[in-house]
Amino acid sequence: MMMSEPQRFGTLRGTLAQDAPLARYTSWRCGGRGDRVYVPADRDDLAAFVRQLPEGEPLTVIGLGSNLLIRDGGVRGTVVILHAALAALELSDHAIYAEAGVPSPKVARFAARHGFAEAEFLAGIPGTVGGALAMNAGCWGGETWRNVARVEVLTRGGLFEQRLPSAYATGYRSVRRADGSPPDGIFTAAWFAFPQGDARDARARIAELLRRRIATQPLDLPNAGSVFRNPAGDHAARLIESCGLKGFAIGGARVSEKHANFIVNPDGRASAADIEAIIAHVRDTVRGKTGVDLEPEVRVIGERA
Numbered sequence: 640m641m642m643s644e645p646q647r648f649g650t651l652r653g654t655l656a657q658d659a660p661l662a663r664y665t666s667w668r669c670g671g672r673g674d675r676v677y678v679p680a681d682r683d684d685l686a687a688f689v690r691q692l693p694e695g696e697p698l699t700v701i702g703l704g705s706n707l708l709i710r711d712g713g714v715r716g717t718v719v720i721l722h723a724a725l726a727a728l729e730l731s732d733h734a735i736y737a738e739a740g741v742p743s744p745k746v747a748r749f750a751a752r753h754g755f756a757e758a759e760f761l762a763g764i765p766g767t768v769g770g771a772l773a774m775n776a777g778c779w780g781g782e783t784w785r786n787v788a789r790v791e792v793l794t795r796g797g798l799f800e801q802r803l804p805s806a807y808a809t810g811y812r813s814v815r816r817a818d819g820s821p822p823d824g825i826f827t828a829a830w831f832a833f834p835q836g837d838a839r840d841a842r843a844r845i846a847e848l849l850r851r852r853i854a855t856q857p858l859d860l861p862n863a864g865s866v867f868r869n870p871a872g873d874h875a876a877r878l879i880e881s882c883g884l885k886g887f888a889i890g891g892a893r894v895s896e897k898h899a900n901f902i903v904n905p906d907g908r909a910s911a912a913d914i915e916a917i918i919a920h921v922r923d924t925v926r927g928k929t930g931v932d933l934e935p936e937v938r939v940i941g942e943r944a
């Protein structure tokens with residue numbers, strides 16, 4: 640006999656919804672619905688929830704959805720939203736302990752305030768710590784895993800494990816297990832070891848990074864940052880611009896005029912299919928005109944409508 644949802648999930652403190660819209664959880668502000676969407680109350684509540692999930696249930700994690708295209712047909716199975724839920728950020732010995740839902744820019748400011756160097760780049764990455772770990776997010780010469788001392792992972796079975804960076808093979812926007820398999824489980828926290836620096840210098844570097852980003856990126860319009868990874872020795876934006884694709888539009892979405900590697904959803908009316916069609920067109924055009932096959936950096940999930 641099928642169990643009703645409240646029967647299945649006892650003693651939870653978070654918010655459970657069924658057939659819930661997901662567009663609000665992504666920076667592109669588009670996409671379909673999730674069959675079951677859970678916003679945990681905290682780290683332990685997330686573990687209790689995962690332990691009660693039916694075995695084999697597909698489980699998708701969303702941080703701030705700033706690198707995510709959710710297709711219009713939505714996501715089957717369960718989606719957990721970690722932003723705001725796993726929010727602890729504190730000093731722990733000489734490291735910074737950050738739970739996975741903490742926005743990366745908050746870690747940058749916290750590190751600067753406590754006189755650490757090399758965390759400034761996180762100010763430019765508008766996702767969560769969990770998303771930064773999953774993507775090995777980086778900019779301005781910094782990269783997330785370079786300063787990771789330890790991570791905590793919640794396994795699909797609902798158990799917490801602490802792991803050293805040596806458990807992973809990380810590269811440019813790439814994170815695998817050391818044996819080459821895809822990362823398993825949910826990143827729930829990280830301990831970052833940043834070198835000592837000067838608080839004033841760090842604040843100045845953050846201000847400079849943000850000033851440059853505002854000048855070069857369409858931050859006032861819904862977007863998901865760089866759509867394509869930079870090919871070795873070149874820039875995706877330069878290649879896309881050289882093909883005359885700035886401003887190229889399908890439906891409600893278009894290639895940004897300000898930064899050719901960004902696709903924007905100016906009026907919030909683009910469908911995920913519009914954006915996916917632009918991605919395919921840009922890829923085909925650049926391949927045809929330059930011979931370079933651009934690889935998407937954004938993750939595309941869910942089903943087509």
Ligand SMILES: Cc1cc2nc3c(=O)[nH]c(=O)nc-3n(C[C@H](O)[C@H](O)[C@H](O)COP(=O)(O)OP(=O)(O)OC[C@H]3O[C@@H](n4cnc5c(N)ncnc54)[C@H](O)[C@@H]3O)c2cc1C
Nearest residue numbers: 702703704705706766767769770771773776777778826864
């Ligand atoms: C304006 C703008 C500028 C950007 N600039 C940069 C940049 O300079 N450098 C850069 O690297 N990125 C950049 N990005 C992309 C994005 O911010 C990063 O990839 C970020 O780290 C994603 O974090 P998120 O929490 O939004 O992840 P999401 O988009 O929510 O998820 C991304 C992927 O990570 C997985 N994931 C998320 N959280 C977890 C978790 N806790 N455990 C396991 N898997 C998880 C998701 O399932 C998904 O596959 C930019 C985006 C925007 C909108």
